Amino acid sequence: MMSSHDQNHPINNDTSDENTTHFGFQTVEKNEKESKVASVFHSVAQQYDVMNDLMSFGIHRLWKRFTIDASGVRPGNKVLDLAGGTGDLTAKFSQLVGREGKVILADINSSMLNVGRDKLRDLGLVQNIEYVQANAQYLPFEDNTFDIITIAFGLRNVTDKDMALRSMYRVLKPGGRLLVLEFSKPEHELVNKAYDFYSFNILPKIGEIVAKDGDSYQYLAESIRMHPDQETLKTMMDTAGFEQTSFKNLTGGVVALHKGYKF
């Protein structure tokens, strides 16, 4: 793995060919990325919520709230919370769609799904939630199934993002919308520098102390840098078929919420 102080790290350079992709700053075979990402999330699943609060100083809760507000969810809606992990969005959606609605919590990683399921059951949320272990690139649902799809902090871990976006488009109902909440590129250079320092120097240390796994959080920092910036992701969504695509920067662009419709 690349040094955390390497200032020449390849920020967002597409150095992958047809058979390779990025795993942080490394270039790996496409079929290798899935198992590498899986091992990261198997490792961090139990400490995921604590680490999220620590790393973002609790702001991730506001980012998720913003996503739910922007979704325009209403009673009776069918929602897919993709890469839903420990179920933060699912918990809120479940209460807002009511008895007539349904929320599917989907994640490729069984450990994350188990932690999410236990957490939601402990909260008494059982009546309108289903759990599916699924790969975002090959969603196991019929065409035109969901009113809303959200993917929060998950898209950057997907091996083939374009394929995943096309798969999401397929399972959305006409009139439905996709919301992608993901780390992005800070708008101001000063914020960018501070954020870089925090991500590569402090974040892996927190991971090492709290989750006893510095490498996974090193990957997290690297994967954020390799993720497409705001405009690139918007173009990718347009290419996948989404219409009226837009994005909003949150916390100075540290995170961006992309939204697109299927008509």
Next chain:
Amino acid sequence: MPQTISQQLMFAQALSAILETVINQFLGYNLHGIRALKPLSEKTLTIKLAELPFPLSFTVSDEKIHVSSNDAHNDCCLITSISSLIELKKEQQLTDLIKKDKLDIQGDLKVAQRFADIAQTLDIDWQSELAKRIGDIPAYKLGQLGRKLLKTLNFAGTKIQADASEWLIHQKRLIITATEMSYFNQDVEDVEQQVSALSQRLEQLTKHISKLS
């Protein structure tokens, strides 16, 4: 469209998160409030306050109220200001406020009335809530201490107010009493009337002189 600082800082989400936590804590202390939520299940009340750049929507689900800053869907919407919202507490203010254009209601009025009923049923017995956490005797003692403290503070407040009035009005003569103010106002009105009468008299005299010349 460029985002405002409040959007960047997610002020709307922070406020709705705080409101949601506080409201549900209050509801948790009060069984009547929770029971009153049942008929409102899955109903949403949106309040658009003149003082806030975003709406606040209150949605009921099971035994909780969810607060959001999204008004994509609601059963009733109140467009008003914080001061008018407080005035709504008084009975029979609704029609008056609507007539004065201080309140606009869109949608099902019953939903707004039921939300208002819930707000009024939140009568919390703080001493018994405290007793559940720290025990009966400490809670009783703390309650007793609190009441004593409140009484002392009230007394001190009244005393300070009286002493301050005495010092400012009679000793330092920095301010005047309400009666003196009223006498002064009356004198000013009398002078105003006399000046007005004098000015009319002068006008008449001027006209009379101009006719003679």
